[in-house]
Amino acid sequence: MLKNKKSRKKIPVSAPDIGPLEKKYVAEVMNSGWVSSVGPKVKEFEQLFSKFVETKYAIAVSNGTVALDLALEALGIGEGDEVVVPTLTFAATVNSVIHRGAKPIFVDSSLYDWDMDPQKLESVISKKTKAIIVVHLYGIPAQMVKIMEIAKRHKLFIIEDAAEAHGALYGKKMVGSIGNIGCFSFFANKVITTGEGGMCVTNSKRLYEKMKLIYSHGAKPNKSIYYFHPVIGHNFRMTSIQAALGIAQLKRIKQFLKTREIHENLYRRFLKNIPGIKFSPRPSGVKPIYWMHSILLDGASVDRKKLIMALKKQGIETRQFLYPIHKMPYCLKYAQGLFPVSEYLSKTGINLPSGVSLREKEIIYITDVIKKFVKKAI
Numbered sequence: 507m508l509k510n511k512k513s514r515k516k517i518p519v520s521a522p523d524i525g526p527l528e529k530k531y532v533a534e535v536m537n538s539g540w541v542s543s544v545g546p547k548v549k550e551f552e553q554l555f556s557k558f559v560e561t562k563y564a565i566a567v568s569n570g571t572v573a574l575d576l577a578l579e580a581l582g583i584g585e586g587d588e589v590v591v592p593t594l595t596f597a598a599t600v601n602s603v604i605h606r607g608a609k610p611i612f613v614d615s616s617l618y619d620w621d622m623d624p625q626k627l628e629s630v631i632s633k634k635t636k637a638i639i640v641v642h643l644y645g646i647p648a649q650m651v652k653i654m655e656i657a658k659r660h661k662l663f664i665i666e667d668a669a670e671a672h673g674a675l676y677g678k679k680m681v682g683s684i685g686n687i688g689c690f691s692f693f694a695n696k697v698i699t700t701g702e703g704g705m706c707v708t709n710s711k712r713l714y715e716k717m718k719l720i721y722s723h724g725a726k727p728n729k730s731i732y733y734f735h736p737v738i739g740h741n742f743r744m745t746s747i748q749a750a751l752g753i754a755q756l757k758r759i760k761q762f763l764k765t766r767e768i769h770e771n772l773y774r775r776f777l778k779n780i781p782g783i784k785f786s787p788r789p790s791g792v793k794p795i796y797w798m799h800s801i802l803l804d805g806a807s808v809d810r811k812k813l814i815m816a817l818k819k820q821g822i823e824t825r826q827f828l829y830p831i832h833k834m835p836y837c838l839k840y841a842q843g844l845f846p847v848s849e850y851l852s853k854t855g856i857n858l859p860s861g862v863s864l865r866e867k868e869i870i871y872i873t874d875v876i877k878k879f880v881k882k883a884i
């Protein structure tokens with residue numbers, strides 16, 4: 507298939523794996539007639555997911571962004587409050603804070619794990635600070651012990667944005683289960699997908715009940731009275747069709763994660779000792795998952811834009827790293843200080859094709875194109 511240019515199929519940067527099990531479960535739910543959030547499927551997905559991440563409670567929501575909105579609202583974050591966030595993250599992490607009327611306070615990343623640097627965290631905490639959103643970027647768990655210790659000392663809540671890290675371990679704990687509330691995304695490019703979808707997990711009964719109240723029109727979940735709303739709420743619910751898809755994906759997640767790890771190791775093997783190419787850190791005491799296969803172009807001789815173009819020409823889709831969010835026009839007013847590590851990662855990083863359907867042959871092909879390009883550049 508990869509022999510000549512014309513018949514070569516394009517390699518996407520990420521593709522979901524939707525198989526017979528997903529189709530079967532979705533068809534079953536369609537046939538049952540329970541297509542909204544009402545019915546048994548959403549509950550079943552929540553129970554399976556809370557078992558997977560080892561938390562007492564889980565609430566399925568319509569996407570990962572509203573999972574963050576729901577978490578912040580349940581923690582009572584609002585106007586006048588400050589929430590500490592990493593600047594190197596997906597925009598939704600930060601936007602959820604701004605939508606609450608609160609102020610995002612940016613922290614630089616660490617080279618140790620590409621996540622929020624605990625050493626740069628304490629100096630940005632003020633009297634107004636109420637919470638920290640920790641992001642386990644690209645599947646690498648953040649330094650939770652250090653961050654939790656600081657949070658405890660200043661009495662701050664912790665939300666874990668685990669949208670890119672389903673199944674990653676910090677010590678023996680699943681990420682998302684460590685802070686007050688963990689948020690996940692099931693967008694099509696995430697480790698498991700429901701098309702669009704998300705989940706909030708917690709071990710706190712109080713926070714669970716609060717989220718449960720807010721996420722469905724502010725109505726009491728056990729409906730003794732209809733159309734009475736003690737508080738103002740939203741509709742953040744997930745449908746049963748999404749939940750059915752999610753149940754099938756969750757049943758396959760262990761294999762997904764294993765396959766992704768194999769792919770990462772193949773990339774590392776084929777690009778070993780190539781000057782100027784660095785892989786993601788593997789800090790001790792944690793087990794990252796490989797949502798993306800990331801490399802940094804650390805050598806001055808390799809031009810990232812040109813490499814991305816060269817790969818594109820060969821039918822290989824990639825992504826440059828995220829932009830630091832303090833650089834977004836609407837965040838300039840919040841940004842204080844310098845973020846050299848985030849800027850370095852943002853400028854040098856490339857995400858290579860990932861996903862369960864990727865083949866070893868394709869990884870050989872991709873890494874050959876990279877090797878040839880680097881050789882020419884030197």
Ligand SMILES: *Cc1c(COP(=O)(O)O)cnc(C)c1O
Nearest residue numbers: 569570571596598669670691693
């Ligand atoms: C994907 C993602 C989100 C948002 O999830 P959606 O389901 O797309 O709304 C939030 N935070 C991070 C870090 C993400 O990668």
